Amino acid sequence: MINNPKVTHEIHATPPGDLAIWVFIFAELLAFGVFFVAYAFARANNVELFNESQQHLNRTSGAINTLVLITSSYFMVRAVAAIKQGLSKPCALWIASAIGLGFVFLAIKIAEFQATFAAGISLSTNTFYMFYLSLTLFHFMHVILGMVILAAIMLKALRGGYSAENHIGVETGASYWHMVDLLWIILFPLVYVIR
Amino acid sequence: MSETFTKAMARNIFYGGAVFFFLLFLGLTFDTMQQLPSRDHRENITDSVVRGKHIWETRNCIGCHTLMGEGAYFAPELGNVYVRRGGPFIKAWIQSQPTGVPGRRQMPNFNLNEQELDDMVAFLKWTSEVNTNKWPPNIEG
Amino acid sequence: MQYQSQAVAKPYFIAAIGLFVGQILFGLIMGYQYVVGDFLFPEIPFNVARMVHTNLLIVWLLFGFMGATHYLIPEEAETELFSPKLGLITFWVFLVAGALTIVGYLMVPYATLAAMTGNDLLPTMGREFLEQPLITKVGIVIVVLTFLFNISMTVLKGRKTSISLVLLVGLWGLAIFFLFSFYNPSNLVLDKYFWWWTVHLWVEGVWELILGAMLAFVLIKVTGVDREVIEKWLYVIIAMTLITGIIGTGHHYFWIGTPEYWQWFGSVFSALEPIPFFMMTVFAFNMVNRRRREHPNKAATLWALGTGVMAFLGAGVWGFLHTLAPVNFFTHGTQITAAHGHMAFYGAYVMVNLAMISYAMPMMRGRTANSAAAQTMEMWSFWLMTVSIVFITLFLTAAGILQVWLQRMGTTPMSFMAAQDQIMVFYWLREITGFVFLLGLVLYIWSFFCKKGEAQTAA
């Protein structure tokens, strides 16, 4: 029976990808969440310092990075869509482009860090920079870890390791990558914009 | 939970998470090592301070006292004792032990000579000058 | 007992319990010295008693871990030990080295012991928990390396299960981080920084891996739940342990001269450290509820469940109590730390060792479980010891809160000794509870010799 084009909206019992990654995702959300709240309350204690130091941030590069990550995240959605149709090669291609944008994010971020460190700013300069550098460096490492995961999945996809029926690995990598994007979506306005 | 939660993925997260956070820990350690010289004034570590630390260790002072809050909780904190009491008091106190007052906590007499006493004071002086983020809360330590 | 070489574990367990009794005796001496300052002075000054108490604790836990490893690795790897003889040699070398060290602490003034044992060559003595002379430290390294060689070869030639792999990672981690005890720079801040790499990354890092592996093994045997499920949970729990515990070292870097950002990293990550212990409790109860067999050894099941709960209470809850920097600013170096220390060590590491011993000992004596009478006695000892530790922790917490109030807060703080005099009542209560603990321990030992009722040898 050919199922109708508008497929019924069936509800899965568990989120896409391996449940173990979701335990890790929730732990990371908790850790970042506590850091975001800590930033907010630390800001409440010295507003002038935070507002003044925030001026020196490169908001443009932060915004571009947000766009980069969102697009990269979208690419992963397309990668999952591709593999659901059993198209291994296109799926690998989408993942490769997602990793490509990941490199773009890293490049922009490294440039931003270089400028910051060149200006003699370090973790101990003041509370704002401590939070700014901690949060962005912590997120930066998560982007790298995410790209390692995506690379592993891409290689397996290239070897035809996934199929329409069995592609839980791709969904796992996609879920983690979306989390990395999701965290940056909060981090950008909180650190770069709100004053 | 059914097949949606595989052991292989959990194992990967264990190894990945451990390596990831150990690298982050090494990064923070590297930065700390850069910042420390300006915070602990290591330029003030004279031979006397080194000998003082050696005496502090070989008499197992940490077995009763705390130093910067770490050690045994039987006797007072000595991280800021130099500020609290001053060098001469420390030397006199060490020499006058044990008090022998019945029922009170006793400190053995380590029979330190004049040189060793000066070294101990130098070590405690250096320790009191380390930037410990304003700890302890007050002079009592 | 499926493999003959598992019997090598027996002397380890016996030595472990023997040293445990010694630890408690010295604990009682120190407890009394807190209230009657000059008790046994100058024969056994407080710092010597403390050294013996803490070193016996660590050494008996290590004996327990090594005994547990010698017991479970052959069964996990489904092959005989690589060399049972080597296992016994390691045991005797470790026991003699440990005994000599303790005798050295007691018989000779510490400074003389240092001079005698080449401390001038490479000074590593005089630091909390690492007071052992240089030759003992070198001896420990040799013992642990031969032990690891013996165990690793066994696993290599046998079946590799997740439990044995996790246990090996934990044991190799233990050996590697012990090497930091040889690094003792003259800069106190650097000394403390890397001292925590041995102490913290042991008890809140690799030891939790060993704890997880041992608990998983006992639960598989006692509940019969299939290995796949238990090993999945094990990996998730120890993943969370290292994710939170490694950076969690930061909660020791608040006040020792390290930069201020550690107050944020240390607080945030160590605040998450109770999560793996909570998961371990849920895991233990979940497995026991979904058990597929009624194992006759009820006592071991009780110990396994108790480990989860008490580890979460002692290490998790009591740890969180004083891990946030603003709180730790006041409670650092007070009796609150001691309270956490007692319940955390007992809940996490003492209980998992006792669970392993109470599971393995009957097996090694040819029966699946002790008689009902013996098990009842053992359960009595469980409740006596656990409840008394809870009370000791409560008394020390109360003492700590009062100490903080008197000595650390307000505009007219009391001196240390004046504050100590005000909290003497809690030290008396703690000392009395200590004797109840000793009673529980004696009951535990006696339960292995209880002749009443016949041992159960159900399959």
Add this chain to the structure above:
Amino acid sequence: MDKPHKPHFIRACTYIWLALIILTCITYAIGETGWSGTAVMLTVLGTAVIKVEMVASYFMGLRRTRWLWRGIVLGWLILVSGLITIAYFKSLG
């Protein structure tokens, strides 16, 4: 079996992607103006909350799962943004 049909969520996610791009540009624009104050902060934070909810529901596919999973992420989001708002009001006071 004929080629499995194109997943239905592609088109939805494409629209979501565009929406996210636009919302980011808005946030950036607000940032560039340098305005501050409660209204601006609530707008920016609100935008971020909407964006995160979109990513979680559509990109992460939580819309197609039991309410529990979506609830966890949404609950976390509300808690964090709520605390940030409280901290912001505290900073004004």
